[in-house]
Amino acid sequence: MTATERPVQADRPGEVLRFRFDGRDYEGRSGDTLAAALLASGVRRVATSVKLGRPRGIFSAGVEEPNALVQVETPFPEPMLPATTVELYDGLVATGLPGKGRLADRPDPARYDSVHAHCDVLVVGAGPAGLMAAAEAARGGARVILADERPEPGGSLLGTAETVDGLPGRRWAAERAAELGGFDDVRVLCRTTVFGHYDDNYVVAVERRTNHLGAAAPATMARERIWRIRARRVVLATGAHERFPAFAGNDLPGVMLAGAARAYVNQYGVRPGRRAVVFTTNDSAYPAALDLAGAGIEIAAIVDVRRAPGEEWARRCAERDIEVRTGHVVRAAVGDGEVAAVSIASEAGGQAREVPADLLLVSGGWTPVVHLFSQAGGALRFDEEIGAFVPGEIRQAVEAAGSARGVPTLSGCLRDGAEAGRRALAAAGFAVPDPAPPPAVEHEPEAAPARHLWLVPPADGADHREHFVDLQRDVTVADVLRATGAGLRSVEHVKRYTTAGTAHDQGRTSGLLTSAITAHALGVDVADLGVTTFRAPYAPVSFAALAGRDRGSLHDPVRVTAMHDRHVDSGALFENVGQWKRPWYYPREGEDMAAAVLRECRAAREDVAMMDASTLGKIDVIGPDAAEFLDRLYTNMMSTLAVGSIRYGVMCRPDGMVFDDGTVIRLADDRFLVTTTTGNAAAVLDWMEEWLQTEWPSLRVHCTSVTEQWATVALVGPRSREVLAGLAPGLAVGNPSFPFMTWRDTEVAGIPARVCRISFSGELAYEINVRSWYGLALWEAVEAAGVTPYGTETMHVLRAEKGYPIIGQDTDGTVTPQDLGMAWVVSKKKPDFIGKRSFGRADTARPDRKQLVGLLPEDTGRLLPEGVHLVEPGGTRPLGHVTSSYRSAALGRTFALALISGGRERIGARLHAAMGAETVPVTVAHHVLYDPEGARRDG
């Protein structure tokens, strides 16, 4: 885009900052926004509109900007920033955007973080009302947070040049904020946009901490910070945004909100034009016109739709020879690509007159910023006096203050803020000190009533295609009329039909106008029609800020066992099991996964192997009723278990479906150690507590998680007894003295240990438990005895060969123990247990239920994918699916487990695995494929 040549305003004070925009070099001043610096550099066309490609300029001086969207290119590309909120820094490079930007194609190197904060009183907005509210709350001893989106406090005072207590407003605000900063429990956050207000006064804000420093930003400092604030009371002093009426050409560069032009003159020393027409519906544009005139901008005319503007303002204009045309309207902004003239006519009709001007200031009144109030659950009501929606009732401890609730004057806002601060203080339980005298302000002329003008009809015969309602979405009055013409009656539907209010600026300047035009078209009152719902975020927030430090290795906790470093050293590859990192397999040089797993399996079946089993959940269940409790929890009988013995058990949900499995170790009459699957440890403890606390409070049982108290090494294979004997000389390891499913306390490798004779592979096997800080030493001692480490993949193969299901892999919440071929684990003797009644249902006895079976592909080298469906040969009806599938060293072939409808009846039958266009023939087998007689478990 080419910038229009205009004179550069080089006479401004401040440090010179160089920047580049759309490929050209410019200079601005410290304290400028990019918009201010562009205006001072004579740049009027900043962007083009998203749909129509019309040139767009700078419309506002703040976050409400709908037009001047830019992309900052350095130090890191960031799209869709309003030029009115980008603080200038030396070396800034930016480009104007055609309505949408481009995301960077590389990761953002900056830090982003978040922090939690708590306060008695949160004040949003550090304008006159917010500063007073915060000051009163702080004076009373409350913990206060004051957050403001701008770089410095002051709000409207920054732009209006009004004085407070005899000081320029900007200085008065800075001094008040500095005083606040002197309190221990007060935090003043500038450059901080509160963008979400949720229940219980949970409020979320983003602080932009180093964006304004450009390349000078320290790398260690988080660029943006998300504040998650809990406030007992919230005062919303969020101010008001100026709005504009719809008239032809109201999107041309050179059309600007009157208050914004005033701010450019007063705050930045920038003249946004040379000759201005001011179009207003209310008194607030008069001081803007006078301030511009004072800065040397010629005011060609003030066009006031009202018959009677404020008398004092009219007089002051007359004193400066500024023409005021009452009862008139601006019919059109005229110009080729930017404002060159303004077409003015009597509202009553008649000939329009074109007045040359390069700037058209508009004021359609001020709309309170009620976004957060509405997000917080507050109701809005239409205020006829200001012609806008203002805060009404709210269920939360929130109130709005100052112009955010329609207070029109500076003195009123200062007083209102102070009162809100005092009310918040009292409500938060603090003693309220005597009121301080209100700050003195300049004489405030008596205001004349505003006229609520929404639409200047086009000249005879013209349409509404250049009457813009939403500048950012290129929505015109014609679009709204098409929506209502199509029968839409709800402003929510009109929003979705036209996209008005859905852009980056969330309709900050256009929302009310859209409602008003819709109401006008429907012939209803805008007060009854309402506005669209306000939702978070109030302003765009980058994903990087929301992600914060939860990225990369800190994205989610990585849980590791005490032996983890050793697994890493051994070259293990890891599998994620929940948040745990478990060794998957330990490839040796030149081995792929299949080769490594076959080798590890052979070691376990033919020699001796070891696995880190520390991740299994472990729960101490203690109390006189512990045995009774476990009887109710498990499907099988636990109370008959002898001290010193171990039993496998299955837990079901009340629907009879398997929930978890594991072993139960009886440590004493009143003391059991229960193990759970790795992924279900927390869920099982919650399950136990739920039943104890809500259903069986009379049972005298306590449960305590000891998952990480213990590190566990599984020692597996025909030679495991021999290895254990060497490591635990004090332990009688012979089968008669240490039989299957018993445990012994002893020392292994000099470490106090509890050794359990448990097998999850069918082989002779032990699980050696030591306190976890000895886990590494135990692992190294066992490994040094010449034992082959294996990972979860080998564990899966070994257990699958034996038909042992993995809960969550071979089950999915619809599988009973009987379906798994484990009817033996469901007690017929116990009076009750969780799930028992469901086993009496006809559905759980259906013969065509899916049952766990083995599958043997006819091609013994063919590995079935897990999840593949099985059908009858030539059939299409799915009978079930493969749940586990492996290569077996022991079987010398591939095999799978599957849940198949009526599976046990089909043993020996042929099915087809349906793999796309191909079908793979398989034979159904019993789910226990290896050592079905259990000959190997005793070595």
Place this chain on the structure above:
Amino acid sequence: MAERRSPLAGFAARFEAAGAGGRLRLAELPFLTQINVRVDPEGRAAGRIGRALGVPLPVEPGGAVRSGDLTVLWLGPDEWLVVGPDEGEDEGDARGPGLRDRLAETAAGTADDHVSVVDVSAQRTTLVVAGARSRDLLAHGCALDLHPRVFGPGRCAQTLLARAQVVLVAREADEFWVLCRASFAGYTAEWLLDAATEYVT
């Protein structure tokens, strides 16, 4: 006897470096004795345990009381964690029975109310987070209000620090203990060190 290894044994140098600016102190207190006690606070056993500890079991939610070198943390209406010094590797035989055995013995023989006493010393390790910026550091990942008026010495909570469950204990004005599960300790330490970036220098 084989050597014990604490979950954060590898972090000592990095913790030390994080304290360089003088505004933070990070350190692991390894091998503290930790005994989980569950008992009806109204019962006689609770009284006997309190006498054995030298301080009654705190019944106010989130209370943490100290008695000599023991700290008793309220974890729930019927659950406490008793934290004491490292009892060494040799099971306390030289110094008489360990804390767990003493508590178990105290609790034993009460038919009227049952007590569960479980050694969880190796279940969690203890991190010291101290210094002028300790509160700011924790606030990056802890949603609780850590203001001294709300969470001063004598307070503890089971809460989340970042995405890990911890027991947070306010020890002194600017000193906290973070008790975290052994498996989460590495994540928690990495998270704390990263969060400390702005406070180190």
